[in-house]
Amino acid sequence: LKVDVITLFPEMIEGAVSHGVLGQAVKSDLLSVKAHTPREFTEDKHRTVDDRPFGGGDGMIMLAEPLKKTIEKVQHNTSKVVYLSPQGRTLNAAIAKEFSKEEHLIFICGRYGGIDQRIINEYVDEELSIGDYVLSGGELGALVIIDALARFIPGVLGHGESAEKDSFSDGLLEQPNFTRPREFLGQDVPEVLVGGNHKVIGEWKDKVSALVTLKKRPDLFREYIKVETEKYNSLKKKKTAAP
Numbered sequence: 001l002k003v004d005v006i007t008l009f010p011e012m013i014e015g016a017v018s019h020g021v022l023g024q025a026v027k028s029d030l031l032s033v034k035a036h037t038p039r040e041f042t043e044d045k046h047r048t049v050d051d052r053p054f055g056g057g058d059g060m061i062m063l064a065e066p067l068k069k070t071i072e073k074v075q076h077n078t079s080k081v082v083y084l085s086p087q088g089r090t091l092n093a094a095i096a097k098e099f100s101k102e103e104h105l106i107f108i109c110g111r112y113g114g115i116d117q118r119i120i121n122e123y124v125d126e127e128l129s130i131g132d133y134v135l136s137g138g139e140l141g142a143l144v145i146i147d148a149l150a151r152f153i154p155g156v157l158g159h160g161e162s163a164e165k166d167s168f169s170d171g172l173l174e175q176p177n178f179t180r181p182r183e184f185l186g187q188d189v190p191e192v193l194v195g196g197n198h199k200v201i202g203e204w205k206d207k208v209s210a211l212v213t214l215k216k217r218p219d220l221f222r223e224y225i226k227v228e229t230e231k232y233n234s235l236k237k238k239k240t241a242a243p
């Protein structure tokens with residue numbers, strides 16, 4: 001999966017994808033992430049990338065011409081162009097999983113008050129937001145999406161781990177985690193985890209995950225119960241349907 005990010009701050013992107021799981025994925029060629037600045041495509045002495053908005057209003061708007069040149073430099077026929085914007089659809093695990101199946105993603109990161117609408121009309125396939133709060137640009141949005149989608153690329157997570165088991169993919173929050181020492185701050189590790197009985201440990205984790213979700217995210221819990229009930233009913237139906 002190839003990702004090209006169009007941004008006025010390429011170092012923000014390059015820095016963030018050179019650490020940890022993402023860094024490893026890029027190093028092992030499971031994912032390629034490159035940043036391109038529209039400033040490269042300016043011709044004036046001051047390398048201008050923004051201008052005042054028609055119709056007034058405070059804030060500046062990113063100029064269309066440098067963006068057009070940058071997009072056309074990286075675009076090819078299978079590219080999906082995503083504009084990070086507060087007006088976009090809000091990111092979730094399902095969207096990240098969808099994006100991980102693409103061949104080529106181009107993320108356009110706005111700064112100032114946003115970009116010229118003609119660029120959105122001509123090149124953008126979809127707009128994406130990472131939540132209902134105001135940020136100073138699209139770069140963090142691009143990085144959040146890249147991190148979330150990378151986990152769905154086979155080989156990015158260690159063997160055995162998988163994005164499917166991530167809490168937002170199976171619908172429940174994770175149980176509490178412990179490592180050495182066995183006793184710390186006067187608190188012991190739950191006995192069941194220290195045993196070795198994987199069946200009992202698995203049952204404990206499922207039960208505690210459900211309890212944690214019920215307590216911290218009752219909305220997720222209700223959805224989980226609904227999904228599990230539907231699964232159970234369709235199972236029962238299949239059994240009774242068969243002669």
Ligand SMILES: O=C(NCc1ccc(CNCc2ncc[nH]2)cc1)c1csc2nc[nH]c(=O)c12
Pocket residue numbers: 084085086109110111112113114128129130131132133134135136137138139141
């Ligand atoms: O580029 C992003 N933000 C920069 C930014 C912030 C505010 C405005 C102007 N809009 C305010 C307004 N409306 C009406 C009048 N004034 C435009 C652009 C961004 C990308 S993804 C994302 N996800 C969550 N939040 C975000 O801000 C983002």
